[in-house]
Amino acid sequence: MPVTVNILFFAQARELAGKSEAEFTIETPIAYSDLVKRIVDEFSLTELQDHLILALNSDWVWDQEILNLKPADEIAVIPPLSGG
Amino acid sequence: MSVSEDTQQLLTEIKRLREELAIKEKHLHDLQTEPCNCKYLENNDFTTDEIIRYSRQMIMPQVQIDGQARLKRGKILIIGAGGLGCPAALYLTSAGVGEITLVDYDEVELSNLHRQILHSENDINIPKVQSASDKLKNINNNVRVIPLKVHADSNTLSRIIQDDKYDVVLDCSDNVATRYLVNDVCVMNDIPLVSGSALQMEGQLTVYHHNSGPCYRCLFPVPPPPHTVTNCGDGGVLGPIPGVIGVLQALEALKILVQLPDVLSGRLLLFDGSTTTFRNIKLRPRNEKCEVCGVNPTITKLIDYEQFCGASAHDKVVNIDIITFAEQTDVKDFPQDLQNNIVIDVRPELEYKMCSLPGTFNFPYSLIIKDCDKVRKFVESKVQDGVTDIYFLCRRGNDSQRAMLYMKENINFEAVQYHNIKGGLHAYSKYIDPSFPVY
Numbered sequence: 001m002p003v004t005v006n007i008l009f010f011a012q013a014r015e016l017a018g019k020s021e022a023e024f025t026i027e028t029p030i031a032y033s034d035l036v037k038r039i040v041d042e043f044s045l046t047e048l049q050d051h052l053i054l055a056l057n058s059d060w061v062w063d064q065e066i067l068n069l070k071p072a073d074e075i076a077v078i079p080p081l082s083g084g
Numbered sequence: 085m086s087v088s089e090d091t092q093q094l095l096t097e098i099k100r101l102r103e104e105l106a107i108k109e110k111h112l113h114d115l116q117t118e119p120c121n122c123k124y125l126e127n128n129d130f131t132t133d134e135i136i137r138y139s140r141q142m143i144m145p146q147v148q149i150d151g152q153a154r155l156k157r158g159k160i161l162i163i164g165a166g167g168l169g170c171p172a173a174l175y176l177t178s179a180g181v182g183e184i185t186l187v188d189y190d191e192v193e194l195s196n197l198h199r200q201i202l203h204s205e206n207d208i209n210i211p212k213v214q215s216a217s218d219k220l221k222n223i224n225n226n227v228r229v230i231p232l233k234v235h236a237d238s239n240t241l242s243r244i245i246q247d248d249k250y251d252v253v254l255d256c257s258d259n260v261a262t263r264y265l266v267n268d269v270c271v272m273n274d275i276p277l278v279s280g281s282a283l284q285m286e287g288q289l290t291v292y293h294h295n296s297g298p299c300y301r302c303l304f305p306v307p308p309p310p311h312t313v314t315n316c317g318d319g320g321v322l323g324p325i326p327g328v329i330g331v332l333q334a335l336e337a338l339k340i341l342v343q344l345p346d347v348l349s350g351r352l353l354l355f356d357g358s359t360t361t362f363r364n365i366k367l368r369p370r371n372e373k374c375e376v377c378g379v380n381p382t383i384t385k386l387i388d389y390e391q392f393c394g395a396s397a398h399d400k401v402v403n404i405d406i407i408t409f410a411e412q413t414d415v416k417d418f419p420q421d422l423q424n425n426i427v428i429d430v431r432p433e434l435e436y437k438m439c440s441l442p443g444t445f446n447f448p449y450s451l452i453i454k455d456c457d458k459v460r461k462f463v464e465s466k467v468q469d470g471v472t473d474i475y476f477l478c479r480r481g482n483d484s485q486r487a488m489l490y491m492k493e494n495i496n497f498e499a500v501q502y503h504n505i506k507g508g509l510h511a512y513s514k515y516i517d518p519s520f521p522v523y
């Protein structure tokens with residue numbers, strides 16, 4: 001069943017996606033690896049795919065997890081910042 | 085910029101006066117901090133002046149005299165005396181931490197001053213750690229501030245850590261390699277690490293290796309490819325962003341020293357200055373399979389972090405050389421005749437608008453490689469006008485080489501010779517006209 005969630009982009013992901021947030025319709029339940037793949041493909045983040053944290057409603061998402069997404073869930077895409 | 089004789093004389097005199105001042109201040113400090121046997125104080129840890137100075141935090145139930153005593157016994161190591169390190173060190177010094185060691189190899193530059201708030205105009209070209217420790221000593225002479233002008237690498241950092249027992253380390257560095265290095269050092273020596281970072285309008289903050297929380301490698305086992313990493317020199321940063329994060333680094337360090345609960349461990353704070361929002365992300369616990377903090381670590385001594393990250397441990401740009409010698413033009417041979425020669429400046433439009441050489445044309449590199457039709461049409465029309473030589477120019481002479489290579493491969497005209505202005509606008513400012521701003 002597809003749901004529409006909000007994706008939030010931070011740091012380099014924001015730069016590559018060209019926006020700070022987006023609505024995204026996706027199948028649920030979905031495995032972590034499929035979710036990452038769908039997001040990086042859709043928002044041109046391929047080069048960051050092994051270098052980011054995903055958070056669902058501000059909670060760390062485990063790489064083995066199967067996620068049950070609900071409408072309006074927030075998924076944050078967080079690569080590390082290194083400047084200072 | 086050339087320094088006139090008067091300026092030179094003044095600089096020398098100011099330097100001498102500073103040294104004289106430092107000697108007198110040290111003398112005064114020694115006199116003021118002689119052990120007191122004040123009959124009104126329960127223990128002799130503090131002088132009357134110290135009690136007055138710290139009273140506003142000591143009367144808080146969270147701190148009290150015991151908390152202040154812990155601060156006074158505390159030793160903190162700060163890696164980086166820049167946008168994060170300055171505000172962090174400022175608050176830690178003011179709060180009365182016993183000893184603060186600053187590590188930074190750089191000298192103060194004019195382009196640092198909008199965010200690195202301990203440095204002033206008079207400090208240009210002085211080591212940052214020197215400039216910072218001078219200011220800090222003025223603010224609180226009770227604190228032992230140790231400036232170390234060294235480049236933080238595996239050798240220097242393991243020596244620094246061995247020489248002293250630090251209670252907390254602050255990562256206020258500006259590059260990925262140093263972040264992995266500082267993380268591994270802290271895990272191996274079992275020291276909590278308060279890690280801050282900032283770029284453009286965003287900041288991140290967390291505490292690694294504290295209360296069985298994760299380390300940097302638990303979250304990011306693999307360093308990002310170097311070309312995806314933007315530094316402040318290229319991406320820019322608004323001063324208050326590292327200001328906010330640096331101040332919060334000081335807060336977390338104080339909480340750790342005083343032994344307050346709810347330190348930002350196992351959580352990541354995201355600060356978005358563009359919307360002024362803070363967000364707390366719950367992180368994973370320590371990864372038992374982590375290469376450095378896991379149950380069976382495979383990294384048990386420091387490695388070569390520049391090699392590991394494929395990037396240098398500083399935020400300076402490394403110059404590339406990807407075109408032939410004949411295609412390189414020394415900036416001293418910068419074309420005078422801009423009728424028969426064309427100069428294409430490939431910097432981003434907003435940088436071109438900030439400062440540019442008259443008579444040049446702006447075609448940003450990012451746009452050339454995205455859609456080269458516009459630049460092709462432009463070059464075509466110029467060729468019809470009889471132009472035979474096209475020069476590429478950028479900030480440092482790297483992107484201009486990339487643009488030139490791309491043009492050679494995709495838009496080649498028999499009648500046209502492509503050239504690269506070696507060293508870019510930095511070289512122009514250095515050898516032709518210093519009034520062109522180096523940024």
Ligand SMILES: [Zn+2]
Pocket residue numbers: 298299300301302303370371374375376377378
């Ligand atoms: Zn770890």
